[in-house]
Every structure is written in structure tokens, then in C-alpha cells.
Amino acid sequence: MTVSRILVVDDEPQIQRFLKPSLTAAGYEVIEALTGADALKAVATQAPDLVILDLGLPDMDGKDVIASLRGWSEVPIVILSARDRESEKIAALDLGADDYVEKPFGIGELTARIRNALRHRGRLDAIPEIMEVDGLTIDPIRRLVTRGGETIRLTPKEYDLLLLLSRHAGRVVTHRTLLTTVWGPAHGEDLHYLRVFIGQLRQKIERDPTEPRIVRTEPGVGYRLLTDHETS
Numbered sequence: 001m002t003v004s005r006i007l008v009v010d011d012e013p014q015i016q017r018f019l020k021p022s023l024t025a026a027g028y029e030v031i032e033a034l035t036g037a038d039a040l041k042a043v044a045t046q047a048p049d050l051v052i053l054d055l056g057l058p059d060m061d062g063k064d065v066i067a068s069l070r071g072w073s074e075v076p077i078v079i080l081s082a083r084d085r086e087s088e089k090i091a092a093l094d095l096g097a098d099d100y101v102e103k104p105f106g107i108g109e110l111t112a113r114i115r116n117a118l119r120h121r122g123r124l125d126a127i128p129e130i131m132e133v134d135g136l137t138i139d140p141i142r143r144l145v146t147r148g149g150e151t152i153r154l155t156p157k158e159y160d161l162l163l164l165l166s167r168h169a170g171r172v173v174t175h176r177t178l179l180t181t182v183w184g185p186a187h188g189e190d191l192h193y194l195r196v197f198i199g200q201l202r203q204k205i206e207r208d209p210t211e212p213r214i215v216r217t218e219p220g221v222g223y224r225l226l227t228d229h230e231t232s
Helices: 013-025 036-046 062-069 086-095 107-123 156-167 175-182 191-205
Strands: 005-009 029-033 050-053 077-081 099-102 131-133 136-139 144-147 172-174 215-218 222-225
Touching: 005 013, 005 036, 013 029, 029 036, 036 050, 036 062, 050 062, 050 107, 062 077, 062 086, 077 086, 077 107, 086 099, 086 172, 086 175, 099 107, 136 156, 156 175, 156 191, 156 222, 172 175, 175 191, 175 222, 191 215
Parallel strands: 005 029, 005 050, 050 077, 077 099
Antiparallel strands: 131 136, 136 144, 172 222, 215 222
């Protein structure tokens, strides 16, 4: 079984001292970088399977590292940062980060986010698969959504929203990404429009729309389609 290699980019010695043994114990190979420049070089020369990235680096902002990497690499990026402003999270995710974990953090949550990001990246180039979550089945090849063998009739936009969320299952998809992908760039700020459609979608796919177990709201940032493992 191949061991996944993780690059930890953080200039705080205590974070590095904590993460390396913790991630090694979880079965990962760990490499380290203290600056943005070192991180870019490490991705190019050591081919990590995932990057854990702090935004507050001594030589450049972590968002600039994301932007640079996304110009030539699809390596999964999980942000680990003390910056808790929604604007920082949204900017990092819109630039191409796969997930965002705030400091202080629990190693259990971080490793769960790592597993999700690795699974998601592994699915990107695969043939679309049937997905099941909380008894709901999404079949992207036949464009069918069913529960208990019964077809759930969605409008084209509702289906496109659900399909986009399912392709990023386990990850936050920002409001802007959902709006610009499903409705186009001119609708990037139409948050009320998106909330209405998410509400309609939940009415059709959730067992209890008032307690959603499939599409979770990430306040101020976007939405996340939970994996079947998360809902069980």
C-alpha cells in the first residue's frame, strides 16, 4: 500500500513538532517547509500528495502560494491557519484550496479533512461514479437522483447544483463557485438566489429539510455535501 506524502508548510516550530509525529503515526510520510518559496520548490521536486498550508508565512502570504501552485499543480491543499475571518476562508477556497481548518485544531479533524481531500483528488480524473449519501443515490451518467428506487424530480439548475456539490463531496464549495459555475459569472454575488435554490433542493432530497443531513451550510462561506461516512 502506497504511503501518502504530506508537505507541512508552517514557520511555527511547535506546529511542525506536533504535526510530524502525529501525521506519521496516522500513516503518512511528512516533509516540511518553513516559507512559501520552500513550499513551491518542495511541490516541484518532492511531489507531495497533499499540502497543509499556513497563510501567515514569513516571505509571502499563503494565498499567493495557492495561486502560484494552481498555475501548474492540482495537489490538494488544506489550509491550517489562525486567520478566522470569513473573507480569508473564501479567498483561499476560491483560489483553489481544498479545505480550511482553523487553529487551534484537533488532529482528528485535520486527518479527516486530509482523507477527504485525498479521496476527492483521486476521483477527479475517474469515470463518474454513482454516489450514495443518507439513502439518496446520485447517478451522474444517467442524470438520475433516487431514494428507495423512486426518482426525485429536480429542475436542471437544482440537479446541476447537486452534481457540483457531489463532485466535491466532503469539501466546502464557496457561494461564488456555485453561482458562477451553475449560473455564470454575472451571478457571482446573487447569494439570495442561491439560498432559494438550496432551499428548494433540500425540500426534495432531505429526509427532514429543517435538519439537513446531505447539504450542510458553512456559514458565510458556502455549502458542503456530506459523504455517506459523515452522515452514518
